[in-house]
Amino acid sequence: MKRSIWRRILQPCWLTPATVFVIAFLGYPALAVPSRPASPASIIGAPFKSSRPSDSAAPSPVRVRVRLNEADSRVRIRGFDLHIYDESREARDRKKLVTVMNRQTEWEFRCQDGRIRATRLDSVQSLDLKEPVSITTPTGFLNYAGRPYREEIRIYSAGSFCEIVNHVEIEKYLEGLVNAEFSSRWNEEAIVAQVVAARTYAYYQILQARLDSAGTPREALRVISKNEAIQALRSESRSHFDLDATVWDQVYDGSIREDFRATKAVAKSRGLVLTVPGKAAVPVKAFYHSTCGGITELPENVWGRAYPGFKRSVRCPFCVSSPQYRWQSDFSISELARVFRIGAKADGRIPGWPKNGLAIVRRGALLDLQVLRRDFQGRVLEMASIWSDGKKTVGLKLSGARFRAWVGAAKIKSTAFHVAGREQGFRIVGRGFGHGVGMCQWGAKIMGDRGYATAAILKHYYPDAILRKLW
Numbered sequence: 071m072k073r074s075i076w077r078r079i080l081q082p083c084w085l086t087p088a089t090v091f092v093i094a095f096l097g098y099p100a101l102a103v104p105s106r107p108a109s110p111a112s113i114i115g116a117p118f119k120s121s122r123p124s125d126s127a128a129p130s131p132v133r134v135r136v137r138l139n140e141a142d143s144r145v146r147i148r149g150f151d152l153h154i155y156d157e158s159r160e161a162r163d164r165k166k167l168v169t170v171m172n173r174q175t176e177w178e179f180r181c182q183d184g185r186i187r188a189t190r191l192d193s194v195q196s197l198d199l200k201e202p203v204s205i206t207t208p209t210g211f212l213n214y215a216g217r218p219y220r221e222e223i224r225i226y227s228a229g230s231f232c233e234i235v236n237h238v239e240i241e242k243y244l245e246g247l248v249n250a251e252f253s254s255r256w257n258e259e260a261i262v263a264q265v266v267a268a269r270t271y272a273y274y275q276i277l278q279a280r281l282d283s284a285g286t287p288r289e290a291l292r293v294i295s296k297n298e299a300i301q302a303l304r305s306e307s308r309s310h311f312d313l314d315a316t317v318w319d320q321v322y323d324g325s326i327r328e329d330f331r332a333t334k335a336v337a338k339s340r341g342l343v344l345t346v347p348g349k350a351a352v353p354v355k356a357f358y359h360s361t362c363g364g365i366t367e368l369p370e371n372v373w374g375r376a377y378p379g380f381k382r383s384v385r386c387p388f389c390v391s392s393p394q395y396r397w398q399s400d401f402s403i404s405e406l407a408r409v410f411r412i413g414a415k416a417d418g419r420i421p422g423w424p425k426n427g428l429a430i431v432r433r434g435a436l437l438d439l440q441v442l443r444r445d446f447q448g449r450v451l452e453m454a455s456i457w458s459d460g461k462k463t464v465g466l467k468l469s470g471a472r473f474r475a476w477v478g479a480a481k482i483k484s485t486a487f488h489v490a491g492r493e494q495g496f497r498i499v500g501r502g503f504g505h506g507v508g509m510c511q512w513g514a515k516i517m518g519d520r521g522y523a524t525a526a527i528l529k530h531y532y533p534d535a536i537l538r539k540l541w
Contacts, residue, residue, distance in 0.1 A: 137311035158200035181227035248332035260518025270356035341541035354379030358509035363502025388513035394503035413476030
C-alpha cells in the first residue's frame, strides 16, 4: 500500500464506510510491541478527532472534587469579588450567600469541630459558620497557598484542622495536571495519550466515590450502566472529595502550570475515556507510572486485587533511555535496621510475623536481606529480613511493596530489584520507577518521538481497553 494512502487512513478523522472496510479487513497487528503507528479505529469505539473550538469552549458535564490538603491549620484564600457561601445542611436548599466583596480581599479560615471561623485580614470583619464553606469568584480564579485554582474551593472542618477541596470542571483540571504529572513539551501524540489516561483515572475515581457514598458496593463499578453513571455524577455524595492532588492519585497544582500546549492536548482529546470491553459506561482504572523498566505489571501483583481492563502485562523496549531505567541505592546496616523499626512500629502487626516480631526488630541485629519470591515480570513479591536476638537467628518476611514503602520511593524506585551485599551494608540495584501498572510515561514519550499515534500508544499500554468519547 502506498505511504500516502496509509497517511490518509492513519490521520484522525471521521471514518467513511470505505475506510472502515479497509481497516476491518487489514485488522490490527497482534504484536506485544506495535511495529508502526496504528489506526485509531483499532482502539476507539467512536471517531477520534480534535474537538471543534465550539465543543472545547462548552462546559464538561463532569466536575471533579480534588482534595488539596486534608489537615491545614490556617487557610488563607485571596481573590477578586469573593463570594462566600454557607453550604451546611441547614442552608443547602438555598445555598446561603454569607458575604460578597467587590474588590480584592484575603480571608483566613480556622476550623474547630464542625465550625469554621472566617476573618477578613484587612478589616475586623469575621464570620462564624458551619461546615462546609464555599468560596467562589466571578473572575474564575482563587488563590490558595500561593497558587491559583479555578472555580470553587470548599472548606470542611476536620477537628482542629481544615480540609480543602477544589471543585473544578474535569477538562480544566486536566489542563492544570499536564505539567505536574508529565510535560507539555513532549511530543503531542504522547501528551494526548497521557491526558486520556489521566482523564480516565479521574473519571473512575469520581464514579467510585459517588457510588461508594450512595451505599453501592465497591465492586459494582464493574457492572454500572450508562444511566447509573449519569445518576452517580448528579448524586449528593457523603464523601468530601473524589481524589487527592498528590502522588496518592494524580499530582495537581491548580492552574499555575497551564500553558497553550497543555490546553491544546486536553481539547484534542476532550471526553475520551478508556473503557472496559463490552461495558461502555465502565472506565478502566487507568494507572500510569514513570518508567516500567522493560515490562509492565498487573495490578493484582501490586495491590492484591484485579481491576477490569488489565488482563496482561506488556513488554516495553521504549523506556530504556529513561534516567530511571537503572538505579542503585546503598544502605548501612544501621540505616536499614532503623527503617525496619520505624516501619514495623507504624504498621503494627505484620502478616506472617510472630507475636514478638516487633520486639525482635527493636532489640535485634539485622544480618541479611533476601529475596524469596518474584512475579513473572521480575518484581519482588516476598522477601525476608534475617535478625539475631543474641541467641538465635530469626527470619521475618514482608512484601516487596511494604519494603519499598518503608524505605521510600526516592531510594527504592520500584520493586524490580535485587540485593547485593557490601561491606558494612547493602547495595540494592533495580530498574524502573513506580508501581509499573498501566502506561509507562517514559515509554509513551519515546513512542511519540518515534512517530506513533496517540491510539497506538494507548493500544500498547492498555491492550484490553476500548476508547470511547463520553462527552
